[in-house]
Amino acid sequence: MLEKSYASSEVQLVVFRLGKEEYSVSILQVQEIKRITDITRVPHTPDYIKGVINLRGSVLPVIDLKKRLNLPQQVLTEDTRIIIVKVDELSVGMIVDAVSEVMTIDQENIDSPDVVAGSVAASYLSGVGKLDNRLLILLNLEEIIGVGQETKIV
Amino acid sequence: MDTNQYMGMFLEESREHLQTLNSCVLDLENDPENLSVLSEIFRSAHTIKGMSATMGFTNIAELTHEMENILDLLRKGQLKASHDIIDTIFRCVDTLEQLVESVASNNESSIDSKPLIIKLKALAKGEAVASTSVQAEVSNIAPVASSSIELSDTEIAVIKKARDQGMQAYEVQVSLREGCLLKSARSYMVMNALDEIGEVIKSIPAVEELERENFSLSFQVIVISGSEAEKIQHTVLSISEIDQAVVLPCVLPNDAKGEISVPKSLEPMIKKDDEAEKAGTAVVHTQTAVEKKNKSGQSVRVDIDKLDTLLNLVGELVINKTRLEQIGLTHKLTDLVETIEQMDRVTTDLQAVVMKVRMVPVGQVFNRFPRMVRDLSRDLNKEINLIIQGEETELDRTVIDEIGDPLVHLLRNSIDHGIEHPNEREEKGKNPIGEIRLIARHEGNNVIIMVEDDGKGINADIIKRKAVEKGLISQGEADVMDANEAVRLVFLPGFSTAAVVTDVSGRGVGMDAVKNKIESLGGMVDVETKVNEGSKFKIRLPLTLAIIQALLVKVSEEIYAIPLGSIDSTINIIPSDIKTVQNKEVILLRGQIIPIVRLADVLNIPDSGKQHMEEELFVVIVHIGEQRAGIIVDNLIGQQEIVIKSLGKLLAGIKIIAGATILGNGQVALILDIGSLIQ
Numbered sequence: 001m002l003e004k005s006y007a008s009s010e011v012q013l014v015v016f017r018l019g020k021e022e023y024s025v026s027i028l029q030v031q032e033i034k035r036i037t038d039i040t041r042v043p044h045t046p047d048y049i050k051g052v053i054n055l056r057g058s059v060l061p062v063i064d065l066k067k068r069l070n071l072p073q074q075v076l077t078e079d080t081r082i083i084i085v086k087v088d089e090l091s092v093g094m095i096v097d098a099v100s101e102v103m104t105i106d107q108e109n110i111d112s113p114d115v116v117a118g119s120v121a122a123s124y125l126s127g128v129g130k131l132d133n134r135l136l137i138l139l140n141l142e143e144i145i146g147v148g149q150e151t152k153i154v
Numbered sequence: 155m156d157t158n159q160y161m162g163m164f165l166e167e168s169r170e171h172l173q174t175l176n177s178c179v180l181d182l183e184n185d186p187e188n189l190s191v192l193s194e195i196f197r198s199a200h201t202i203k204g205m206s207a208t209m210g211f212t213n214i215a216e217l218t219h220e221m222e223n224i225l226d227l228l229r230k231g232q233l234k235a236s237h238d239i240i241d242t243i244f245r246c247v248d249t250l251e252q253l254v255e256s257v258a259s260n261n262e263s264s265i266d267s268k269p270l271i272i273k274l275k276a277l278a279k280g281e282a283v284a285s286t287s288v289q290a291e292v293s294n295i296a297p298v299a300s301s302s303i304e305l306s307d308t309e310i311a312v313i314k315k316a317r318d319q320g321m322q323a324y325e326v327q328v329s330l331r332e333g334c335l336l337k338s339a340r341s342y343m344v345m346n347a348l349d350e351i352g353e354v355i356k357s358i359p360a361v362e363e364l365e366r367e368n369f370s371l372s373f374q375v376i377v378i379s380g381s382e383a384e385k386i387q388h389t390v391l392s393i394s395e396i397d398q399a400v401v402l403p404c405v406l407p408n409d410a411k412g413e414i415s416v417p418k419s420l421e422p423m424i425k426k427d428d429e430a431e432k433a434g435t436a437v438v439h440t441q442t443a444v445e446k447k448n449k450s451g452q453s454v455r456v457d458i459d460k461l462d463t464l465l466n467l468v469g470e471l472v473i474n475k476t477r478l479e480q481i482g483l484t485h486k487l488t489d490l491v492e493t494i495e496q497m498d499r500v501t502t503d504l505q506a507v508v509m510k511v512r513m514v515p516v517g518q519v520f521n522r523f524p525r526m527v528r529d530l531s532r533d534l535n536k537e538i539n540l541i542i543q544g545e546e547t548e549l550d551r552t553v554i555d556e557i558g559d560p561l562v563h564l565l566r567n568s569i570d571h572g573i574e575h576p577n578e579r580e581e582k583g584k585n586p587i588g589e590i591r592l593i594a595r596h597e598g599n600n601v602i603i604m605v606e607d608d609g610k611g612i613n614a615d616i617i618k619r620k621a622v623e624k625g626l627i628s629q630g631e632a633d634v635m636d637a638n639e640a641v642r643l644v645f646l647p648g649f650s651t652a653a654v655v656t657d658v659s660g661r662g663v664g665m666d667a668v669k670n671k672i673e674s675l676g677g678m679v680d681v682e683t684k685v686n687e688g689s690k691f692k693i694r695l696p697l698t699l700a701i702i703q704a705l706l707v708k709v710s711e712e713i714y715a716i717p718l719g720s721i722d723s724t725i726n727i728i729p730s731d732i733k734t735v736q737n738k739e740v741i742l743l744r745g746q747i748i749p750i751v752r753l754a755d756v757l758n759i760p761d762s763g764k765q766h767m768e769e770e771l772f773v774v775i776v777h778i779g780e781q782r783a784g785i786i787v788d789n790l791i792g793q794q795e796i797v798i799k800s801l802g803k804l805l806a807g808i809k810i811i812a813g814a815t816i817l818g819n820g821q822v823a824l825i826l827d828i829g830s831l832i833q
Contacts, residue, residue, distance in 0.1 A: 040822040041712065042801070043757040044808050052801065052814055052822050057470035059799045059814040059822055090803055145804065 009107045013129065015136060016083065016096040018066050019074065023096075024129065024136045031084040031091060033099050036076060053093060055084065062093035068144055069124060087141045105129045110138065164209050166455065168254045171198040175247045176525045179240060183528070186235035196225050200382065202250065207320030208380040214253045215320035217267045220274040221246050227278060242273055244525075305356070305404075309376070312355055313404060316378040321352075323404035324379065324386055329372040331397040338367045343393045345375065351389055352379025371397075376404055458512075458551055465508050469797045469816065472501050476818040509701065514554045516594045516603065517545030522558075523565060523592060530569045537576050537587040538569060544594035549601050553695055556675055557603070560668040564605040564691050565590065567665070572609030572689055582686060584608065600677075601695045608688040612681070614640040621646070641683050645669040673778065673829065676702065676719055702798060704815070706791035706823065707774065709753045710760065713823040714787075715796055715815055720828040722775040722782065724790060729771060741773065741784055748775065750784040751832060756810065776828045783832035798825060 013024035014033075039051040039062055048068040052059050062082060066073060079098035084091055113125035123143050129136035178195045182188065199218050206214035221243065227233040252265045305313070313323040328344055330337055341364040348354050356376040359369050379386060383401040390399035475497055482490035520542050531538040549557070573579075573588035580586050591606040614637040621627045621643045632640075647666040672679045676696045683689035696702070696719075703718040725743065732739050732750060739750045750773065753759070773784040796815040801808070812827035 038821045040814070040824065042805060042808065042811065042824065043759070044810065045805065049805070052805070052824075054816045054820050054822050057466035057473075057816065059801060059816070061802055061804045092804060 010104050011107060011110070011129075012102060012104050013136065013138070014083065014102050015100045016081070017079075017098045017100060018069065018096055019071055021071075022100070022134060022136050023139055025083070025085060025139050025141060027102060029085045029087060029141055031086050034082045034084060034093070036080045036082060036095070050095060053082070055091075055093075058091075060084065060091055060093050062095060063145065065094045065096055065144075070121075085141055085145075087145050090145065092145050103131065105131055105136070113138075160209065164205055165254060165258050167205060168202055168214075168250075171202050172247060172251050172254065173521055174198045175202075175250075176244075177521055179243050179247065180524050180528060182235055183240045189229065192225065192229045196222065196229065199225060203320050204380040204382065211253070211257060212319070213265075213267055214250060214257075217246060217250060217253070217271060219320055220271050220278075223278050224274055233277070239277060242270070242277060244529075246270055246274070305376075309355055313376075313378065316353075321378050321380045322383075323355075324352075324377050324383060325402045325404045326375045326377055326386060326390060327372065327398075327400040327402070328375065328390055328396060329398040331395045332371065334371070334395045336395075337369070337371075338365050340393065340395050341365075341369075341373060344390055344396070347389050347393060348375060348377045348379075348386070351381045351386060352377045456511075461508070461512050461551075465512070465797070466799075468501070468505050468508050472505065473816060473818060473820060475501055477820075509550070512551050513548035513697075514551050515546050515548050516554065516557075516601075517542075519554055519558045519561065520545045520592060520594070523561070526562065527565065527569060527590065530566065531573075531588075534570065535575065536569065536573055538573055539587050539589050541589060541591045542593075543591065547594040547596060547601055549695065550697060553601075553675055553697075556671065557693075557695070560671045560679075560693070561592075561603070561605065563665070563668045564693075565592070568605060568607040568609065568689070568691075572607040572611075574610050597694075601697060603693040603695065604690060605693075606688065606690045611685040611687055611689050612641050612644065612683040613685050617641060617643050638682075641681055644681065645679070670829075676717065701795055703793060704796045704825065705774065705793050706817075707753075707772075707785075707787040708789040708791055709757070709787050712757075712759055713791065713817065713821070714753070714757075715794075715823050715825045716774060716776065716785070716828065717812075717825065718793065720776045720778060722777050724772060724774050725784075726770045727773055729769075732771075743775065743784070746782070748782050748784050749832070750786055752786045754786075754788075756831065776832065778829045778832060781832060785831070796823075796825070 012027040014027050014030045015022055015024045017023070034053075034055070037053055039053055041051045042049065042061075048064050050062045050064045050067075053062050054060075074097060077097070081096055081099045082093040083096055083099065084093050086092075109130045110127040111130065113122055113127055124140055125137060126140040127138040129138060175195060175198050178191050178198070181191045182195065185191065199222050203215050203218035203222065206212075206218065224233065224239065224243070228235055228239070233239065249265060249267050249270055253267070256265060316323060326344075326348065328341075330340055334340060345354055345357070345361065345364070354375055354377050357364065358374045363369060364373060377386065381389075383403070387399050387401045390396060390401075475494060478490065478497075479494050481487070482494055523542070524540055527538055527540040568590050573590070574582070574584075576586035579588065585608075589608045591604070593602075593604045593606065595602050617640045618627075618632040618635060621640075622629050622632050626643065626646050627635075644665045645668075669679050672693055672695070678694045680692045680694075681689060682692070704715040705718055705721055705724070706713055706715050708714075727741060731741050733741070735747065739752075740747050741750055742748075754761070772787050772790055774787060774790075775782060775784050777783075798813045798815060800806075801811065801814055805811075809830040810827050812825045814822050814824050817823050
């Protein structure tokens with residue numbers, strides 16, 4: 001899906017905050033953004049899986065994105081949101097610290113993720129967008145959600 | 155042409171027609187003279203051919219085309235439906251199935267239909283002697299068909315090419331109603347309609363003449379189409395002020411030389427009376443075929459996903475209704491409460507209707523068994539008659555999808571181990587032809603499916619001996635066991651009585667797999683048997699998997715649902731009632747030792763900080779088969795009807811959780827899988 005949007009010269013991104021950094025995913029992968037609701041813990045799952053929520057009658061898994069990316073934890077605030085994304089027909093919620101905006105960025109301004117060697121494993125990133133003085137880290141959702149690979153059940 | 159949007163329909167219908175082919179060819183094998191069955195086979199094969207050609211799957215079209223040739227010879231009585239031919243046709247159907255599935259899975263097919271095509275051609279040629287009479291028959295039809303239209307060489311070439319692609323050329327004779335005012339408009343509509351289902355290659359008079367109304371009341375059109383003659387006729391007749399539409403296959407000048415390319419679907423139309431006369435019994439079959447058609451005319455094909463969505467939405471409606479109810483109660487709004495009571499009735503009905511819509515007759519699973527039984531019994535040199543009853547019994551779609559494998563296991567077992575060889579049966583004074591009954595029926599809120607055979611039955615003593623040998627039970631246990639209990643040992647993992655492991659069954663994985671599957675569907679399986687009289691496997695299944703009765707329990711702050719079907723009772727105990735045996739916690743209930751499971755530990759539930767030591771403990775006694783366990787929970791909330799939802803792909807594979815449900819307050823609660831919890 002992400003590839004598709006790369007074909008045109010502009011990409012629309014949903015930008016959100018994790019800690020102090022700004023991350024983004026293609027708007028085409030985002031279904032909706034929700035306030036935090038009751039999350040039911042599911043036993044025997046990896047720790048980054050926060051649990052399941054009720055989204056209008058269907059049960060969706062929710063991922064603690066910061067835990068998944070090995071970023072320092074923070075308490076839930078008024079701004080905490082769940083971004084519901086759809087990857088390979090699989091809908092999953094991701095907890096983020098805040099959703100800031102939707103912005104359009106030119107394809108030319110997206111660099112390969114190798115540029116930033118940070119705390120996040122490179123395979124989870126699909127690029128880095130430059131906009132004025134901001135750096136937006138584009139996430140590789142397929143890898144993060146782990147579609148296709150067996151979720152390790154403890 | 156963009157055919158993608160028709161893909162789903164193509165696959166769906168192809169599968170349906172292949173199923174028809176399978177069952178009809180079986181009928182044909184038993185009754186080779188039955189013309190109406192042949193015609194039915196023909197129609198299905200022809201439809202598949204037409205559809206696949208339109209969709210551009212030439213390999214499917216080619217194979218069906220050759221198949222049709224054979225079928226045609228069969229129908230004309232120039233070939234006898236020998237075993238060889240029936241087998242070849244079955245192989246064709248199998249290959250077609252593979253081809254269709256490869257289309258479905260989007261794989262470039264590596265399936266080679268060439269050998270089959272060659273075989274079919276050889277079979278057809280085997281009766282080449284008969285070609286003179288073919289000619290006679292063709293020329294019988296020819297006078298009607300080879301009408302006044304003369305075709306140019308190019309047109310002939312176009313028709314031939316279309317035939318190679320599995321399409322047919324038809325001559326459509328259209329007569330307008332007398333007094334028709336807008337002749338040109340009507341003719342234009344006819345041309346337009348025909349253009350939609352095929353390609354018009356010629357008209358008499360020419361199109362310009364038609365537009366100028368330069369014709370009396372009738373005109374002819376040659377159209378190439380993948381549709382059947384009936385469909386074309388129907389299309390034309392649906393235009394108003396059309397008096398008559400005759401659709402004939404277009405016969406090329408060199409057709410009469412022996413190659414039969416009369417559209418097969420048309421033949422039944424022409425020969426209907428003839429056919430009925432020929433085979434008196436066939437009429438009955440035709441009638442059932444007609445009934446079937448009528449039935450399908452009244453139904454709509456709906457994607458199961460859409461029904462799931464509908465069910466979800468109804469569930470959501472129920473949840474919101476419950477919230478409104480609470481609001482009404484807390485604010486003491488009598489008007490609101492009354493209205494909600496009304497709404498309650500509607501939603502309950504709505505839910506019932508949606509559930510009913512998801513019901514599918516078990517026939518959908520059963521209808522693939524006759525073929526399987528036939529193949530297997532022939533492989534094993536046994537003669538077996540499969541009797542199917544109650545195929546119209548309905549079950550939820552989800553259950554239907556799961557029930558096939560266990561039934562295959564049971565049937566295979568009956569064929570392989572149950573039914574004896576014909577000579578052995580004769581020695582026992584039984585009918586050499588064995589009988590297997592597959593029966594489905596409703597019983598209360600359950601559906602019962604029985605697999606019954608009149609074979610040699612299961613010998614309890616042998617079972618006991620085997621079980622002791624394999625160390626599954628002790629000799630002491632075996633001695634006190636009665637016959638019924640002993641026979642149930644076949645459901646133990648690792649049990650197989652067959653002396654020889656055959657290709658079919660006997661690897662000792664069958665029966666316990668059957669039992670597990672049925673129990674995972676919330677059902678039960680039991681067996682009754684009498685030596686030398688046969689065995690009866692009885693499966694009891696819930697009507698639906700989507701809604702179950704469950705007990706909601708609370709541990710710490712978390713709520714879990716336990717399916718009521720596996721609950722024996724709930725009891726209160728005090729901590730000192732718990733004893734330890736070999737380091738395992740157990741309780742004593744009515745003289746029985748029951749191991750206990752602390753849910754909080756198993757589910758790693760974070761401790762709420764409460765001390766349970768002095769308190770009363772709630773224990774839910776559950777069972778799976780004969781196995782019992784007590785589950786310790788903090789609190790019992792109550793019994794409730796819950797809608798089961800899947801946790802989705804990402805969380806699939808968590809053993810002790812069977813699914814999730816949404817509670818009245820919108821919160822998600824997990825459903826426990828008792829089977830894996832107590833093991």
